[in-house]
Structures are given as C-alpha cells and as structure tokens.
Amino acid sequence: MTKEKTEKHEFQAEVRRLMDIVINSLYTDKEIFIRELVSNASDALEKLRYIQLTDKEIYDEALPLEIEISTSSEDSTITFTDYGVGMSRKELVENLGTIARSGSRSFFEAMEKGGTEGGDLIGQFGVGFYSSFMVADSVEVVTRGYRKNSEHLIWRSGGDGVFEITKGKGHRRGTKVVVSLREDTKEYSDPDVIRDILRKYSAFVPFPLKLNGKQINTTEAVWLRSKSEITDQEYGGFYRFQTNSFDEPRYRLHFSSEAPIDMNVLLFVPEDNMERLGFGRVDSGVSLYSRRVLIDASPKNLLPEWARFLKGVVDSADIPLNISRETMQDSSLVKKLNSAITKRFIKFLEQSSADDPQSYGDFYGKFGFFIKEGVASDFEHREQLRGLLRFESSRRGEGELVSFEDYLSGMGEGQEEIYYLFGSARETLENGPHMEFFRSEDIEVLFIYEPIDEFVMSTLGEYEEKKIVSADSVDIGVADRDAESSSEEEKSLCGWMKEVLGERVGDVRMSRRLVESPAAAFNSDSTMTQGMKRIMKNISAGADMRSVVRLEINGDHALIKNLVSMREKDGEFAAIIVEQLFDNALLAAGYMENPGSMVGRINRLLERLSSG
Ligand code: ADP
Ligand code: MG
Numbered sequence: 001m002t003k004e005k006t007e008k009h010e011f012q013a014e015v016r017r018l019m020d021i022v023i024n025s026l027y028t029d030k031e032i033f034i035r036e037l038v039s040n041a042s043d044a045l046e047k048l049r050y051i052q053l054t055d056k057e058i059y060d061e062a063l064p065l066e067i068e069i070s071t072s073s074e075d076s077t078i079t080f081t082d083y084g085v086g087m088s089r090k091e092l093v094e095n096l097g098t099i100a101r102s103g104s105r106s107f108f109e110a111m112e113k114g115g116t117e118g119g120d121l122i123g124q125f126g127v128g129f130y131s132s133f134m135v136a137d138s139v140e141v142v143t144r145g146y147r148k149n150s151e152h153l154i155w156r157s158g159g160d161g162v163f164e165i166t167k168g169k170g171h172r173r174g175t176k177v178v179v180s181l182r183e184d185t186k187e188y189s190d191p192d193v194i195r196d197i198l199r200k201y202s203a204f205v206p207f208p209l210k211l212n213g214k215q216i217n218t219t220e221a222v223w224l225r226s227k228s229e230i231t232d233q234e235y236g237g238f239y240r241f242q243t244n245s246f247d248e249p250r251y252r253l254h255f256s257s258e259a260p261i262d263m264n265v266l267l268f269v270p271e272d273n274m275e276r277l278g279f280g281r282v283d284s285g286v287s288l289y290s291r292r293v294l295i296d297a298s299p300k301n302l303l304p305e306w307a308r309f310l311k312g313v314v315d316s317a318d319i320p321l322n323i324s325r326e327t328m329q330d331s332s333l334v335k336k337l338n339s340a341i342t343k344r345f346i347k348f349l350e351q352s353s354a355d356d357p358q359s360y361g362d363f364y365g366k367f368g369f370f371i372k373e374g375v376a377s378d379f380e381h382r383e384q385l386r387g388l389l390r391f392e393s394s395r396r397g398e399g400e401l402v403s404f405e406d407y408l409s410g411m412g413e414g415q416e417e418i419y420y421l422f423g424s425a426r427e428t429l430e431n432g433p434h435m436e437f438f439r440s441e442d443i444e445v446l447f448i449y450e451p452i453d454e455f456v457m458s459t460l461g462e463y464e465e466k467k468i469v470s471a472d473s474v475d476i477g478v479a480d481r482d483a484e485s486s487s488e489e490e491k492s493l494c495g496w497m498k499e500v501l502g503e504r505v506g507d508v509r510m511s512r513r514l515v516e517s518p519a520a521a522f523n524s525d526s527t528m529t530q531g532m533k534r535i536m537k538n539i540s541a542g543a544d545m546r547s548v549v550r551l552e553i554n555g556d557h558a559l560i561k562n563l564v565s566m567r568e569k570d571g572e573f574a575a576i577i578v579e580q581l582f583d584n585a586l587l588a589a590g591y592m593e594n595p596g597s598m599v600g601r602i603n604r605l606l607e608r609l610s611s612g
Contacts, residue, residue, distance in 0.1 A: 034198065060171070068081040081175070084146075144174065153168060223265070249268035250363060252268050263341070288328075376456055395410065426449075470529045
C-alpha cells in the first residue's frame with residue numbers, strides 16, 4: 001500500500017443529501033448508474049479528442065480512445081476504464097465532491113421544488129456520477145490527467161459523507177472507476193446482465209465500448225448515415241443516449257446538404273418542455289461536430305435563443321478543427337448554419353402542422369411559448385414564425401386552434417381587420433360584453449390568454465396588410481358609430497355620467513355594439529392595450545399608466561332607461577348606480593385591478609334594495 005499522505009475531504013452538504021437519497025432510494029432502475037459512468041467516460045474521451053486537435057503535448061498519446069468495462073463476480077466489482085482527459089486534484093474535489101454540474105443541479109432543484117425525496121426523479125434527471133452509490137459499498141476513482149506533468153491520484157469514498165484522495169502509482173492516462181457492489185446488487189458483476197444494459201443505453205457511444213475485452217457497439221455516427229437505413233427505434237435510442245433521457249422524441253428532422261454549406265443535421269423535439277414544467281431556462285441541447293469530432297456540446301449562436309428546446313447534432317465539415325470555441329461562435333459560418341437550419345426547421349414545423357394538425361396542436365400547447373418568444377425577439381425569422389402561431393377562436397370549440405391563414409380565409413366581405421381578445425379564460429371572454437357585437441355580426445375573434453400573446457399581437461401589428469386589433473378597442477373598423485345620432489336626452493345622460501365618474505373615464509357614449517349588457521368599457525388608447533399597460537406598470541412601478549377608458553352604454557337596456565328617471569327622482573342614488581355600473585364594466589373587461597374596493601358600495605346598494 002502507498003505511504004503517501006491521504007487527504008480527507010467532506011462532500012458539500014448538497015452532495016451529502018443527494019447521496020443519502022441515492023443510497024436509500026428504492027428506485028428500481030438502479031442500472032442507470034452504468035449509463036452515467038459510460039457517458040462520463042465518453043465525455044472524457046470527447047474532450048481529449050478535442051484537445052488533441054490543437055495540443056500536441058499529450059501524455060500517453062498513443063493510447064486508443066476507447067472505453068473498457070470489466071466485471072469480476074469474485075470480487076463483486078464492475079470497473080469502467082477510459083483513456084480520456086482524466087482529472088487533476090482540484091478537479092477531483094470539485095467534480096466529485098460538489099454539485100457544480102447542471103444535471104445533478106436540476107435534479108436537486110426539482111427535488112426542492114417538488115418536496116419529494118427524489119426517488120422518482122432519479123430516472124428523470126439522472127444524478128451523474130453519484131448514481132454509482134445506488135449500488136456501491138464503495139467507489140474508487142483512479143485517475144491521471146492528460147498533461148505530461150499530471151499527478152496520478154486515487155479518490156475513494158464509502159458514501160458516508162467523506163472521501164479521501166491519495167497519490168498513487170501507475171502511468172496510464174485517463175480514469176478508472178471501480179465500483180464495489182453491495183451484497184444486494186451483485187448482479188451488476190454478471191457480464192450477461194451488463195451486456196444487455198449497455199445495449200439498452202449505450203449503443204450510440206461514439207468510441208469502441210468493450211466488455212471484458214470484447215467490443216459490443218458500432219461507433220458509426222447516426223447522423224451521418226442515410227435516413228432510409230435508420231429505424232425509428234434507432235433514432236429514439238440515439239436521442240435518449242444523447243440527452244440522457246427516457247422519453248420518445250415527438251418530432252425529428254434529419255437532413256444533409258453539401259452546398260452552400262456542408263452540414264448533417266439531426267434535430268429532435270422532446271416530449272415535454274422542461275421550462276414549462278418549472279425547471280428554469282434550458283441550455284441549448286444541439287451539439288456541434290465537425291466530421292464526428294465534438295467541437296462544442298452546447299454552442300452559443302448555432303441556433304436562435306428561442307430554439308433552445310431543440311436537441312440533436314449539427315455536423316459540418318466546413319468548421320475548421322483548430323478554431324477556438326469562442327471565435328467559432330461568432331464566425332460567419334456559424335451564422336450561416338444558424339440561418340439555414342432555422343429556416344429549415346420552421347418549414348418542417350409548417351409541414352408537420354399541415355400533415356397532422358392535432359399533434360402539432362399538442363406540440364404548440366407545450367412549446368408554443370418558444371414560437372411566441374421567437375416572433376417577439378427574432379427579427380430575422382419573424383415573418384416565417386408568425387405562420388406557426390395558433391389561437392383559440394370564437395368560432396371554434398375549446399382547444400381547437402386556428403392560424404392567421406385560417407382566420408383570413410374565414411373573413412367576410414368588407415372586414416379589413418383581424419380581431420383578438422385577451423382574458424384569463426375562454427368563458428370570461430365568451431360571456432364578456434366585448435363579444436356581443438362580434439357575435440351578432442358573426443365576426444371571428446381570436447382568444448388569447450397569456451401576456452406574451454398580447455405582446456406578440458402588438459409586435460406584429462398586422463398580418464398580410466390586415467391590421468391586428470384588440471376587440472376591446474374603441475376604434476375598430478367594423479363598429480364605427482357617430483355620437484351625433486344620439487338624441488338630446490341621451491347626450492345629457494352621457495354628459496352627466498361623465499361628470500359623476502370624472503377623471504376615471506375618458507368619455508361616455510351611447511353604444512351600437514351592445515346587445516345584452518347595459519354598459520361596457522373599451523380601451524381608447526390606440527397605442528397600447530389594457531393588458532400591455534398592466535405589464536408596463538409592473539415593469540416600471542410609478543409610471544403613469546392611467547387607463548384611458550371609454551364607457552359605452554346600451555340605450556335599449558332597461559337599466560339605462562331606469563337610470564334616466566332615477567336621475568330625476570334621486571340624483572345621489574343614481575350616481576351610486578353609475579359608479580357601480582362603471583366598475584362592473586371594468587371588471588367584465590378585465591381592466592379592474594382591485595375589485596375588492598367596490599364591496600362597500602355594493603353593500604350600500606343592497607341595503608337600499610332590502611329596505612323595500
Ligand atoms: P456530468 O457528467 O453531467 O458533468 P457527473 O456527475 O456525471 O456530471 O460528473 C461530474 C464531473 O466529473 C464531470 O463533469 C467530469 O468533469 C468529471 N468526471 C466524471 N467522470 C469522469 C471521467 N471518467 N473522466 C474525467 N472526468 C470525469
Ligand atoms: Mg455524467
């Protein structure tokens with residue numbers, strides 16, 4: 001045994017918790033530790049291959065880039081050896097003692113959020129290296145960095161909160177992970193069991209993978225093969241391997257071209273949108289390769305920000321191998337790839353929607369936010385992207401979606417604008433006063449429910465030269481009416497109501513739009529919808545965002561007729577009714593910020609009513 005001094009370390013508190021969970025977990029698929037350790041070995045080899053492009057000073061240069069797994073049922077161990085980059089002392093402490101990396105971090109965050117003990121999340125996220133403690137009594141990591149002067153080190157832990165690092169002997173580059181199995185997990189020293197597991201998870205490792213000396217994979221890159229020769233199963237398997245996930249991709253796009261840029265592209269849309277599930281902003285999952293050499297696993301600028309939900313591979317032989325990642329990210333070549341791939345992907349989505357609107361609808365329900373973000377922020381692709389937008393509409397049932405194109409084709413003679421209405425729920429919108437007119441005229445209105453939808457509508461402004469207008473706006477083309485046609489009596493009523501309401505209302509008018517409601521509030525600020533105002537107010541507190549509201553009243557409604565006589569009889573009480581009428585209109589329009597404030601007045605009205 002070595003006489004070198006042994007350094008003792010404590011795991012970071014978060015790691016200790018994580019390991020506790022992992023060790024005590026009843027999680028049934030403990031076998032995923034194999035996938036995790038193989039994928040670490042593969043990552044280490046990818047890194048070395050990349051370094052080899054530029055750095056000629058590599059220790060043990062002649063060692064093959066491969067992964068060796070050996071089992072010993074006698075010792076009850078399974079060992080993973082790679083000739084990759086290895087780790088320095090500092091890296092050992094950081095990488096295998098803290099939660100610095102993204103995978104276990106999101107596992108951890110999901111656990112904190114969900115308040116669960118994490119068992120059922122292990123499979124969803126993978127917990128990286130620490131998953132070995134699901135099966136191990138102890139784990140030993142023997143490693144030597146690729147630099148000529150690197151140390152040979154041994155890391156050891158029994159999963160009991162501490163690990164130790166000792167200087168070792170030996171001279172091979174890379175990392176060997178020896179997992180000493182527990183009594184109840186001995187099966188993982190059986191080569192037949194391991195072979196099946198490797199076939200299941202690690203068939204796509206791009207380096208020779210050997211089990212007890214025998215290679216068990218082909219290392220052909222899937223994305224370079226011809227489409228017709230790849231089965232759905234292979235695609236799915238590659239996707240899961242690449243993303244460390246268990247789901248089935250909902251879409252895939254595989255194409256290649258030689259001119260003007262050489263590229264082989266394989267993209268996947270996952271089953272679920274992790275951001276929507278609350279796991280924070282995801283990193284781009286499309287890796288950049290050049291002739292099968294991984295250049296960058298998560299390159300910036302290869303695709304637009306909004307496309308960050310995509311997974312897959314872009315391989316371009318035009319990428320110079322000796323370029324630094326930073327220079328590469330800003331290169332004109334990457335810009336060209338970005339533009340070509342994005343256009344192609346948007347076309348692909350258009351086609352998918354045409355082929356199977358229902359599954360596109362499902363995609364849109366989960367990933368629509370990214371499309372909207374693209375429309376709002378990606379100037380280059382806005383035109384193309386807006387064709388991908390979908391909306392609920394007053395003419396369709398709940399959940400049925402229409403595009404702008406669908407809307408245009410359903411427009412009647414003389415309609416020159418596209419109408420939409422923003423609200424928290426379909427029912428509110430359908431029953432609200434703003435729909436009365438559109439329903440009576442059989443004009444379609446798009447329903448939108450999220451602030452970003454309003455933002456998208458205002459950003460677009462128009463579609464095919466048709467103005468996009470909020471249905472609660474005073475100046476909609478179809479409902480022009482002049483106040484002049486009101487009678488003297490009506491004018492006097494409006495004037496008086498305006499006096500009662502004062503500053504709060506821009507003006508009060510007789511309406512020809514209302515059918516059932518006594519009154520309704522409209523937005524008379526042509527520059528901004530009411531919803532946008534609320535957003536602005538939240539962004540810059542204190543900014544003067546007083547609503548410019550028009551109250552329109554329905555002269556045919558009994559309440560308005562009664563108001564005329566009530567005003568004569570008891571002006572003070574009539575004024576209270578006007579106030580309440582106005583608040584009701586604000587509430588129905590979704591303009592009211594603090595509905596609680598009207599409870600006192602309602603009680604006063606009830607008091608009067610109940611007095612008989
Ligand atoms: P991840 O692979 O997602 O980064 P892991 O927990 O699997 O997380 O591994 C943590 C880190 O430990 C890796 O990022 C890597 O830096 C280092 N590491 C693990 N295994 C190896 C290995 N075989 N060779 C070199 N470094 C490794
Ligand atoms: Mg890993």
